[in-house]
Amino acid sequence: MQPDWPAEIHRELTAAGVTVVGYVPDAGHKRLIELCHADKRMRAVPLTTEEEGIGLVAGAWLGGEKSVLLMQSSGVGNLVNVLGMIKVCRFPLVMIITMRGEQGEFNPWQVPMGENTARVLETMSVAVRQAGDAQTVAGHVHAALGLAYETQGAQAVLIAQRVIGIKSFQEQRSQ
Amino acid sequence: MTLRRRDVVKELLRERGDLLVIAGLGSTSWDITAAGDADLSFPMWGAMGQAAMIGLGLALTQPKRRVVVITGDGEMLMGIGSLATIGVQQPANLTVVVIDNERYGETGMQRTHTADGVDLTSVAAACKFKHAITATADVKAVRELVYKTPGPNFATVKVADDKLPLVLPPKDGVLLKARFRRALLGNSADVLPEER
Numbered sequence: 001m002q003p004d005w006p007a008e009i010h011r012e013l014t015a016a017g018v019t020v021v022g023y024v025p026d027a028g029h030k031r032l033i034e035l036c037h038a039d040k041r042m043r044a045v046p047l048t049t050e051e052e053g054i055g056l057v058a059g060a061w062l063g064g065e066k067s068v069l070l071m072q073s074s075g076v077g078n079l080v081n082v083l084g085m086i087k088v089c090r091f092p093l094v095m096i097i098t099m100r101g102e103q104g105e106f107n108p109w110q111v112p113m114g115e116n117t118a119r120v121l122e123t124m125s126v127a128v129r130q131a132g133d134a135q136t137v138a139g140h141v142h143a144a145l146g147l148a149y150e151t152q153g154a155q156a157v158l159i160a161q162r163v164i165g166i167k168s169f170q171e172q173r174s175q
Numbered sequence: 176m177t178l179r180r181r182d183v184v185k186e187l188l189r190e191r192g193d194l195l196v197i198a199g200l201g202s203t204s205w206d207i208t209a210a211g212d213a214d215l216s217f218p219m220w221g222a223m224g225q226a227a228m229i230g231l232g233l234a235l236t237q238p239k240r241r242v243v244v245i246t247g248d249g250e251m252l253m254g255i256g257s258l259a260t261i262g263v264q265q266p267a268n269l270t271v272v273v274i275d276n277e278r279y280g281e282t283g284m285q286r287t288h289t290a291d292g293v294d295l296t297s298v299a300a301a302c303k304f305k306h307a308i309t310a311t312a313d314v315k316a317v318r319e320l321v322y323k324t325p326g327p328n329f330a331t332v333k334v335a336d337d338k339l340p341l342v343l344p345p346k347d348g349v350l351l352k353a354r355f356r357r358a359l360l361g362n363s364a365d366v367l368p369e370e371r
Contacts (some may be wrong), residue, residue: 016369017367017368017369019236019368020232020235020236043235043264045231045235045260045263045264046260046263047256047260048256048257048259048260049256051224051225051254052225052228052254052256052257052260053228054222054225054228055222055224055225055226055227055228055229055231055232055254055257056228056229056231056232057232058222058225058228058229058232059197059228059229059230059231059232059233059234059235059236060232060233060235060236061232061352061356062217062229062232062233062236062352062355062356062359063232063233063234063235063236063237063359064236064237064356064359064360064363064364064368065236065368066367066368067232081221081222081223082221082222082224082225084221084222085219085221085222085225085348088220088221088348088349089348089349089351089352090348090349090352091352149367150367
């Protein structure tokens with residue numbers, strides 16, 4: 001049976017004491033976003049672009065609080081320059097990224113960024129953890145939160161498209 | 176009488192008390208440094224467009240403190256979507272002040288969109304900022320917004336397009352981060368939130 005990985009991520013976030021969750025919506029993150037909005041211990045902050053999340057995370061850490069960002073792989077392309085601040089200032093950063101442009105993709109415009117998501121992150125010194133199946137998602141999120149905050153580093157967890165399991169545009173819209 | 180940016184920022188930060196200050200990339204970082212470098216100032220040397228969002232993250236996590244973002248028109252234009260994001264969050268303790276010289280001051284004084292009449296104050300008002308004003312003669316009302324009025328607040332301060340001597344803050348990002356957190360959080364800055 002497939003584990004309830006969005007609920008498991010939410011449990012990891014609460015266990016780690018995350019109080020700010022910035023996101024640009026993705027169908028793959030729908031349930032987790034709802035769980036974060038419903039949780040009074042967290043402030044869920046919808047963003048107009050993923051880039052804003054980097055400022056949000058930096059400000060939250062200056063204020064003494066842990067945060068995470070949720071986004072789709074296409075959004076990683078919007079982050080490149082501002083990730084420089086994360087590196088130069090050594091702000092802790094955890095991004096949980098649902099993949100597009102992989103197995104089961106129906107939209108060719110998603111493919112160029114999907115194929116290069118990990119490479120772009122690594123180029124900007126973000127450590128990448130690949131969650132290829134539902135059983136491993138929570139463990140990767142746990143490790144990313146630990147490493148980011150214990151070592152003042154940048155971590156990304158990529159959740160494979162086959163974990164999300166969306167195969168068509170119709171299916172995405174009816175989620 | 177035309178306002179001068181260094182006078183404006185100095186007046187805004189006069190007797191700043193425990194005000195938390197974020198300054199955007201470029202001239203406004205030099206302006207807050209000319210007014211007196213301080214541990215509770217975070218001047219940016221990069222990440223153009225993110226000053227207001229850093230202010231939001233700080234305001235949400237420090238709801239009892241007043242937070243001001245002092246940034247330029249070019250920097251604000253690059254992060255214009257963050258005004259909509261702040262409008263949704265409605266932080267009562269945040270004020271964004273744009274020092275508007277209608278120029279990209281660090282790259283050759285090219286005209287910004289505000290030189291052609293794009294009005295950031297109207298944008299902020301449309302993004303549900305509680306108060307959004309434009310100051311052209313003095314900054315008394317802007318000080319009121321920064322230190323007293325429940326926000327989110329926004330002010331455009333129109334200033335001359337002076338080319339001024341650089342007054343540079345420290346460049347080391349780790350230092351800027353660490354000194355700010357120590358000054359704000361005390362010794363608990365050195366441990367994780369759950370260990371406090």
